Amino acid sequence: MKKRTIIGVLGRLLYRKRKVRILTKKSSRTMYMKYKEQARVLVHERLIFWNRHYGFTYGQVSIRDQKTRWGSCSKKGNLNFNYKIVFLPTELVDYLIVHELCHLKEFNHGPGFWNLVGETIPEYVLRRNALRAQGKYRVRELETNALIAER
Ligand SMILES: [Zn+2]
Secondary structure, eight states, X not given: OOOOOHHHHHHHHHHHHHHHHHHHHHHHHHHHHHHHHHHHHHHHHHHHHHHHHHOOOOOOEXXXXXXXXXXXXXXXXXXEEEGGGGGSOHHHHHHHHXXXXXXXXXXXXXXXXXXXXXXXXXXXXXXHHXXXXXXXXOOOOSSGGGSOOOO
16 A cells, blocks of 8 residues: 655645646636637627617727626726626626616616616616626625726
């Protein structure tokens, strides 16, 4: 039977951890390259659809690879979405699209903002909770500072 030393066990654990990290980083990039155009098409199509109701003006639309954020709206009116939006069910995609669209008028999460969201998605609370249940990719949006300012 092979002898197990502390150094040997630790070494193997550290090696495995590093390997996993490298693999995760690599696959994340590959996934982003693979799905970002699909995400762009989806986001543009749903923005046009929902903006028939709101009629807001928005700037650039970017698709990003982000760890913890699904979408954001800058003070200049540019919209950002996580490419992983392509993996969400349609009702959550639409909630995200409407959410960011409404920030073009209400740059906060106050009652006025939610009334605006509710105009097209009356059950937004359910969808917001469903989105938060998506694990670590949930939107961090309780605070206004979740909205990124233009850099
Ligand atoms: Zn928000």
